[in-house]
Amino acid sequence: MTGQPLRAARALSVAVVGLEGLLVEVESALHQGLPGVQLIGLPDTAAAEARERVRAAVIATGLTWPSLRLVVNLRPADVRKSGSAFDVAVAVAVLLAAGLATDRRAENRVHLGELGLDGTVHPVHGVLPAVAAAVAAGHPEVVVPSENVPEAELVPGARVTGVRHLSEVAHGYGAEGVRMLQPVALERSTPAPVAEPAAKDLADVIGQEQARHALEVAAAGGHHLFLSGPPGAGKSMLAARLPGLLPDLDDAAAVEVTTVHSVAGTYRSSSGLIRRPPYEAPHHTASKAAIIGGGSRTLQPGAVVRAHRGVLLLDEAAEFPRTVLDTLRQPIEEGQVVLARASQRAIFPCRVQLVLAANPCPCGWASGKALRCRCTPKALRDYAGKLSGPLLDRVDIRVDVAAVPRAQLLSSRRGETSATVAARVAAARAAQAERWKDTPWRTNAEVDGPWLRDYTGRIDPHLLTPLKRVADTPELSMRGVDRVVRVAWTLADLHGLEHPGPAELGAALTLRNRDLDA
Structure with missing residues (x-):
């Protein structure tokens, strides 16, 4: 040779x-x-x-x-x-x-x-x-x-x-003597066309005015949301209707999302660019690799990446292993997942809206109907410990979803439709797009905290004074202050205001389960 x-x-x-x-x-x-x-x-x-x-x-x-x-x-x-x-x-x-x-x-x-x-x-x-x-x-x-x-x-x-x-x-390419063959088609019965599932309408949710308002604010600003309440109160129904309130993706976001699903193998070529925000709701038995991504040979995106520019719902959140939940802390803060192995490294985007839904205790009745709760103090502590403080500190809006009164359940009165709420959300998103058009951010939830505080202070030096008093207590971290300010800006956008005032800051604190006078 x-x-x-x-x-x-x-x-x-x-x-x-x-x-x-x-x-x-x-x-x-x-x-x-x-x-x-x-x-x-x-x-x-x-x-x-x-x-x-x-x-x-x-x-x-x-x-x-x-x-x-x-x-x-x-x-x-x-x-x-x-x-x-x-x-x-x-x-x-x-x-x-x-x-x-x-x-x-x-x-x-x-x-x-x-x-x-x-x-x-x-x-x-x-x-x-x-x-x-x-x-x-x-x-x-x-x-x-x-x-x-x-x-x-x-x-x-x-x-x-x-x-x-x-x-x-x-x-x-000029080869001679080629047998021009066609792919061998397997004989299959033609399946009946599958109809697209009907959009889930917010009008289906009975009552829950506070939770509906929180859902609208979360959609308008891209904020993370935590819904806590007894079984049957409507937590899962509310969370499943969040994607219907979000506007279509713009060209840049649509290309990002389509690229993610192309790599993940969940993209259908016939659908063109993906224009609707994706929705992922993994079961609570999902592993860390299923949520974040991974693989020993090929690094594949997990649920948090497939939900990029959309919604990641963790229903029955307290049933997820704490180690799985805590792997979300860095990705939802930074908007990306870095998967590193000995021989390769991959970065995936994951700018998602995280929605956590959980019962208040293992039996579900520690809230509202406390007499029905049979959980021991230790069981309550262990259950509450499933959701770590650092993870909850990254959640902008926390709402207690109470059980709907029986009389209201039988009422024929329906709330606003998703289309009505989505129109207000779209107007708020448009205001944010105009405000942040010369920055790397698109929604209030994405804006860097220190930068937003400085921006807010330049508008009104006294506006953040009440927050300084609350920030001196251990109940609200510095990260929590930033998230309150972001929600306040979203409330201002929903109300058509140029900037938030004391009322919007107070409402933002309330949505975080905090009182302005605490």
Whole structure:
């Protein structure tokens, strides 16, 4: 075997780490020696198995697999390559190196897709960030599975070609003797179309005026919310209706959310950009990895990331393990999750509205109907300890949801609809967008606390004086003061005011279960 390869070629693909795409050069070289394929460049198990998938797919097209030693390198070699999206690029590089394909323009096109053993090109996850990275790197021509074409075309400037079978790719690049095959379609009965679930309307919630008001304030400013009350009071109903009060996502937010769900594998290409705020409600048995994200080989986003720019509901919050709940403290404060492993690191955005809903005690009746509570003092302490002080300190609005009187339950009177409340929320969000248009923030809940206090003080030096008195007590932390100020600004926006006054500050303290005279 000589040191120089007989023939060499390359193709391009993209590795997605977190939400970022990195251009990958797939180099192939044929050497004299025993026939075999060596795939190097730090592939994981799924990527390394491309050797057998590509070989079977090439043979299925009627082409002859080279009877030489073949080395395929995924460059840069120090970045872990995860998944099966490199299959088509590996196949193109091999065909070029073997002289089976002759069109060298293929070397400057980006190829994405997984190959089946019959040559079928299957869809893959993460196409949106991968194509965006390719265009940014100066390679706008991309070849993707036909099912991923609508997703790839969301990227401005991309020139997308969709393929269903490797024979199309080989023939397009000048290979001769290709059997033009079609993917083998499995015979399935056509499922009946599934109707979209009807939107949950706030008018369905009976009574609960205080909780409804808190929900509106949370929606208007993007604030975190804690609902506590006995079973059947309406906590879950209220929380499930929060997404219906939120406005549609703007273009930038829609691209962020769509990218997250593309990587997570929960995006439907036919739906275009995701315009509605997402909603995640994991069960209380969910693990830390399910909530935050993780994985030993490929770092995948968890529920808090999939809820980016939307709502994360933790119903029966006190039933979650405390270690799981406390992992949310940093992400909801900073708006991002940093997942680090020995060989890789990924950053995911998670600008969410956290909603916690819980009973006041294990039996649920320690509030309102205390005579029915049979919990021991120790059980009450242990239950209350599930929600740590540092986590609750990050929640802007805390509301006790009392049981609805029976007479009110039987009343035919309905409250305001979601559409009516959403109109006020949209007006408040518009005021915030205008106020913070020259800053990195979009809603009051996102604004940096010290900056907002200084901004508020410049408007009225005496406005924050009552808060200073409350801040001197152990009942309200400095973080709590900042969150009260944020809620006060949201109340002002809902009332159409230019800035909050003493009434809005007092109401914000009340929504945090604090009294101005405490």
